[in-house]
C-alpha cells in the first residue's frame with residue numbers, strides 16, 4: 001500500500017474518552033514519532049480531528065480524535081452526536097482514561113464496541129499520577145481487552161500502544177494485498193531476473209519469485225523471466241521498455257548496469273520488505289551501515305531454516321559486501337526460524353531475510369522489537385543495495401519510502 005493510500009484503505013483508529021483525559025496529547029505523542037504525517041484536517045470545535053498518517057509499522061491509518069463523548073450543554077450535544085458518528089467508522093477503538101479513572105462511562109463504551117465487534121484497547125494515561133486499579137486491570141484482561149499504560153507528554157508507553165495496535169488490527173488490514181499489482185498495471189510488462197547458479201534450488205524457482213509471477217498474472221500484467229546474463233539481449237528485443245525490472249539482489253550490480261536508467265528497478269527482497277514488513281522502516285534502517293565500525297556485531301535473521309549451499313547469501317555474500325564497505329572485520333551472528341533474541345543491545349544492526357514463509361504480523365512484531373530497543377533493522381536486498389551504492393535507484397519504484405530515506409539521511413549526515 002502506498003503512502004498516498006486513499007482514506008477508505010486506511011485503518012481507522014478512534015480515540016474515545018471523557019474530556020481532559022489527554023486524548024490529544026496522546027495523539028501528539030504518537031505523531032511526534034512518525035516518519036510522515038500525510039496531512040491534518042483541521043477540526044472545528046465540534047468536529048472530530050482526523051489525522052491520516054503512516055503509523056509504523058502498520059502502514060496507512062487515520063486517527064480520529066473525538067471531542068469528548070460526555071460533553072454537556074447545547075454545543076456538547078452536537079459534539080456527542082458527531083462523536084457517535086465516529087463509532088460507525090472505527091476499526092479499532094482506544095478508550096482513554098486519566099489517572100486510573102475507569103468507571104461506568106468507560107464500561108458503557110466498551111459494551112458499545114463489543115456489540116459492534118470492534119477491537120478495543122484500554123489506555124490508562126497519566127500513569128505517573130495514578131496507576132490503574134488492579135481490580136479493573138484484572139477484569140479487562142479477563143475480558144481479553146489489552147491494557148496499555150502511558151504518560152503522553154513524555155512519550156512513555158507509546159511503543160506499547162503500537163504493539164497493541166498491531167495485535168488488534170484486523171488480519172486483512174495487516175496483510176498487504178499485493179506484491180506488484182500497484183506497480184505494474186494490467187497490460188504492462190515486468191521483467192524478472194532470476195539467476196540460476198549453484199545456490200538456486202534444483203528444478204524449481206523459490207517462493208518470492210513464484211509469488212511475484214502469480215501476483216502479476218492475478219493483476220493481468222505481463223511477465224518475462226530471464227537470467228541476468230540474458231537481460232540485456234532480452235531488453236533489446238522489446239519494442240517498448242518494461243514498466244519495471246525486478247532482480248534477485250545478488251545480481252544487483254549487473255542488472256543495474258544492463259537496465260536503462262529510466263526504467264525503474266528493484267529486487268525481490270525489497271518488494272518483500274514492503275509486502276511482509278515495512279519498507280520505509282527497513283530502508284531507513286540501512287543507513288545504520290554508515291555507522292558500522294570494525295568489530296561491531298550484526299544480527300542476520302532468517303525466518304526459515306534452509307541448508308546453506310555454496311556462497312549462501314546470509315552467511316557469505318552479505319558479510320563479504322558489508323566487510324568491504326566498512327573496511328574491516330565485523331562480527332556476524334546468524335539465526336534461523338523463531339529464535340529472535342530478547343535482548344538486541346549487543347547488535348548495531350539487524351538484517352532480516354524477506355520472510356516469504358511468514359505472515360506480515362510476525363515480521364512487524366520483530367520490527368517493533370528492534371524499534372523498542374533502538375536497534376536499526378533492514379533487510380537483505382536493502383543492505384546489499386546500500387553497500388553497492390545503488391539503494392536510491394532500488395527505491396525509485398516507491399517514492400514515499402525513497403523520500404523518507406533521503407530525508408532521514410539528510411538528518412543524519414547533513
Ligand code: SF4
Nearest residue numbers: 304353354355356357
Ligand atoms: S523465509 Fe526468509 S530465509 Fe526462508 S526462503 Fe523466505 S526469504 Fe529465504
